[in-house]
Amino acid sequence: MTSTTSDPATVLPYPGAEHPPREYDLDANGVRIAVHEWGNEADPPLMLVHGGFDFARTFDRFAPLLADAGWRVVAWDHRGHGDSEHAHLYSWDADMRDALAVFDHVTPGAPAPVVGHSKGGALMTQLADAQPHRFTHLVNMDGIPFTRRVPDVAEHERTKMMAKDLAGWLDHRRRIVDAQRKPGTIDELAARRGRMNPRLDTEWLQRLVTVGAYESDDGWRWKIDPSMRFGGFGPWRPEWTLMRMPGLSMPFLGIMGAEMEEMGWGTPPHKVLPYMPAHGRTEVLDDVGHFVHIEQPEHVSGLVLDFLGNAS
């Protein structure tokens, strides 16, 4: 299958960020999924799962810190995101099945520690409930929905509907046949993303453009499938993720940013704490937003590594 990964020569530098030394594609039931790995291939695997409207290379700063501690860090681009294929269809269940294709390739028949951010954390919390035998540990980084509408889940479902929301979503579906992402310069795309990620520095956002977008004749465009958009609706209730947490059997670490922001899930920490599983705890980081691992990579990786223990 064809790889579409970014040319390292065009990627802007950022202190501590590292290009993944191994990148390859997997066939996930007919959909090409791009996998990115940091660390020694012979080290024990650690699965790292990105959020909605994000991509695996957003771990370029965080993943090397985990790899340096002796982990083979494996992240993949969800279908339609990053370097993975733009699929016919998108859904929560499809993301879950794609994830299992990666698990089966990387760590067949054996459990592994899993770290998920935002939607990736919610996906993995549900998978840990459905298939606990695949997990030794679960870390959920600011991916515990409560009652607020989920901002970064494009095709997942929502309950509270307004007629205009429904019509708006359907109007979008009518227009997506020839849709393209809006082109711009690196600075323009970085500024656009900065509106959703206001706490991340410009230098980081500019680097993200050079790994998460592609350059064409009229400028840079984000790689994410233009058929996807924020919003959506459906029967799913965000608090249902929370309901699964008390029953989790594996050690669990929640890491939440105390600062609420646009792409965050608006979950008040005091609402989460009563749902901790028997072997679980949650760390709340003051003056940190939704992207805990980008804002404080050393501190958050330290929490994760301390929680996981020795890689060997």
Added chain:
Amino acid sequence: MTAALRTETLRHGKVELALHHLRAATDDTARPLLLLHGLGEQSPTEAPEWTRGWPGAIVALDFTGHGASTLPRGGGYTAELLLGDADIALAALTDGDPERSITVAGRGLGAYTALQLAGARASQVHGAILTDGPGLAGGPTGPTSTSYFSLATNGQTPDPYALVELSRDLRPPDYATSFVRLALAGSELDEPVAVASMFRPEWLNAVAGEHGVIDTTLGEALELFRTG
């Protein structure tokens, strides 16, 4: 069996949808009747006998992964995707004119889609008829530990992923009834939804109890929406 008059290909994102024109209108001013099939089914090849008295065109849509529509790779079906399919058909049948309307009749899963379309495009759906058929029940009404597996596909419709994913889509009753309320708020009809099924799963039982829903037969519903 008689073949459809013609089959129109519509685009919904990366999917091509087959819209079968089964019978021409006998009255050019009458609304089209859109038929939505059940889970694992496909459109009929000719207008069903029960549509005989309908003066508008009789048209039937193959949902994504069904009949002559695209077989996607890797699944990813939701009931809301099928609502998008049905809305693409609505746009085609009304030439994108928001002043024009259709009536929709759905079997099983198609009944659920018909209800959603009636809520989402309330001013353009002049009655939705919900009848028995495969996929009427849907899935659970709350969180479960339902698991995920790869399926063998053979390149033919119906897509096994559609059969699995759309047989277990979440259908909380209050979610279903929200579409009734949207339909009632935006429709010119006092009763824009007709429940004509014998089987009443939890969501449909709740729908049938809502203001704005008539509990009737298929024939009576057609007559009501034809003349109303």
